[in-house]
Amino acid sequence: MLSVDKLTVFYENAIAVNDLSIEINEGEIVGVIGSNSAGKTTLMNTVSGLLLDTKLKEQRKGGERINIYGQISFLGRNITTVWADERVKMGLVLSRERHPVFAESDVEENLKIASYLLPKKEKKGMMSYVYQVFPALVPLRRRKAGFLSGGEQQMLAIGMSLMAKPKLMLLDEPLLGLAPAIQVKLIDSILAIRKEAGVTILICEQFARPVLPIINRGYVLENGMLTLHGTGEELYNNPEIKAAYFGV
């Protein structure tokens, strides 16, 4: 479904992703595990096309800061130079790391804003589905997003991605900073989204423990380079992974 081939990304002269190749098959949940600065967000932003937009903006300002090499294909099409909004239309949707929702709008307004690509007749059904997956949002429909807790904001952010009707959803550290009980709820919702809505999922995380049990396969990223690849179970039972990524 998605294949990233020999992806290399530079910021100035610093290499953030180094010759990385990953593969995602339809229906899978694939994990990318890596500590802070490993290159997870750079990977997600490159796959979603966001980094291409940033690169263009920087070039307009006269800088030549970001360089991207390698190839990204989605649903059999080479999308390496396709803009982010076009990728969203193709069903490749990113839920960004700590990306704020529209704080001044309420939960339902945020979901409506995020549904701009959906045909009108599908909007209502998708919104009901979001409330089904995240029942905690139901009593908060009219609450301004700025007053939600971290966990509720993360649910809303994923809900907003759903409103774009993704085929492949990219989740950049969705569990970051959340209490373990909330993490468990989110993980259950992610599983439900795969099963019920048929969405394939790529999830990046720093803390591997809650994520490894639900992924089909995982890649371990260190300093932008791939160091390990295996099934969720193989990685879960790997002593080096336990030592390095099971903290806190």
Ligand SMILES: Nc1ncnc2c1ncn2[C@@H]1O[C@H](COP(=O)(O)OP(=O)(O)O)[C@@H](O)[C@H]1O
């Ligand atoms: N906009 C940027 N400009 C310069 N360097 C960056 C930028 N974004 C990230 N980096 C650097 O690229 C590397 C990878 O960062 P990032 O992709 O954010 O990793 P992660 O999400 O795994 O923490 C880090 O060394 C980081 O400092």
Ligand SMILES: [Mg+2]
């Ligand atoms: Mg990151």
